[in-house]
Amino acid sequence: MIHPNSVAVLPFTNMSKDVDNEYFSDGITEEIINVLAQVKGIQVTARTSSFAFKNQSMDVREIGDKLGVAHVLEGSIRRAGNRVRITAQLINTQQGFHEFSEVYDRDLEDVFAIQDEIALLITEKLKAELSRGTSMPFSNSHPKNTQAYDWYLQANKILYNGLPQDVNKAEELYKKVVDIEPDYALGYSGLAKCYLYYGAIQSMDKKAAFDQVEVYINKAFEIDPQLIDGHITYLGYMFWQNWNIPLALEHLAKTIQQLPGSAELHVGRAMILLIDEQYEEAKASMRLALQLDPFSVHVRHRAGVLLYCTEQYAEAIEQFKHEANNSVRNDTDFKIAWCQIFQKQYDEALHILNTVAEHPHQVIAHEVAKAYLYLQKGEITLAKEWIDTALNRLKTSQVPFPDYNLAILYMLLQNEEKMWDHLEKTLESQVPVALFTKVDPLWKPIANKPRFLELINRYMYSNIVNIKxxxxxxxxxxxxxxxxxxxxxxxxxxxxxxxKYKLAKKLLRVSLKDLEPQIQEDSFVRTHRSFIINFQKKWQLIGKSKHYRFKNQAFEVEVPLSRSKEKEVLSQFKSLGLFTK
Incomplete structure (x- = not known):
């Protein structure tokens, strides 16, 4: 049943002479969607599903039926110099008649007022009890400089549509925005998103990237504490910084209460629930995301990932195929081939691997995938050839996620020592793919081994603390x-x-007495009145009785063992064999 207070905002047609102004008309459309999404009681189709109908000549009743909405807003934008003409029509998709039709001829600097006026008109039509005098939750964070807003819209389009190498272009534009509009919260939120991306995929030092995210997001909140875009970015920052699953789910629940119609939030929740093995809840969140944004390639891709991880390969392929010809951002073709390998459709998978180039977001190198395929197929000689080819490539060229690929190869070679070493490095570095290790069918052959479970528990669950x-x-x-x-x-x-496996230090204003209770781990032991040592690390006992010290060879550091604690510490850890003398 179609909700009577549902609306889709279709991409406004760019009527300007300059076709490059498309980013401006798209940006205005997206801004109106964002404003309406904050109005409780109105169901707004997400951007990606609305934009699926861009440049398509279809009857609005048919569009309404496909999107499941009672109303459609469409219009056009003509920009000439510092003047803009915006037309907007709200159409009832059930009967096909116009609810309203407005034309705005204004200076460019009035574009924000036009956006709010259009949103208010829609709100009045869909919610008769909401009067023009009612306070609306629209952001007051509008730039005063029209050039800043223009750059902001350009940056948004790049960030949304671009490949990884284009993110820095968006970053440069956001920086230009805040340089001339230092009080524009969305500019800082945009910069935070760029650095969140850098940190998540580790295209720069992760700590440095997340430090910048914190700076920019705090600046955005200082200007506009209620900024929805900022809160969504902050959620990503919290999760990617330390993989804190319970905290991420807690904050997601609070944010979804404020923005229940956000497919992006429901997708994020589905992915985190999947990682946490809460499969049914994950599927429920994903179904809601698909309902809210059925034409989104991002939602479809994540739905495919969820179905793959739950070993529903045919259904996963169907989701991936929805975006196969409509996405430059995802390694869709490879994921289809990977599912086909698990379905034993080896020829179909090989065809993709042989004809489709590797994608920048692709995790598993083609050579590694072929080695895995031939081993599953039982062609041992070919599998070994591709293992050798893959190992050679990993040694001689830059490959994304090398440790992950090496862990796969050594699993195929049944070299457990090297497999565990590279798998641990993958988890320790917190690259995105490592998040799915526990639920990825790829690792099913070793998933019940004690070493695998120990690594998962160590790096993904109870070992992240916020030291007060x-x-x-x-x-x-x-x-x-x-x-x-x-x-x-x-x-x-x-x-x-x-x-980066380098030694780092952090000085905190807290006594050892107050800090010690915050670390509830058996491997952390007080060896001296001034030292706590982590015996999960490799330590060597050096010196003589009454003057013992622990030495870490990797970093050439030493920690004293006090006389009063010598007997207790040595008896405990010699029995466990956690260090050598």
């Missing part, structure tokens, strides 16, 4: 990264291994 200090500062750390903690008066120095 005597100031407002908090420090989030994955405990397996910590080497040792040293007290310095009322401060503590946390010495840890960063994602």
């Amino acid at each position: 200090t005597n100031t407002q500062e908090e420090f989030t750390i994955n405990l397996p990264q910590v080497l040792y903690i040293e007290a310095e008066d009322n401060y503590c120095q946390i010495v840890y291994e960063d994602t």
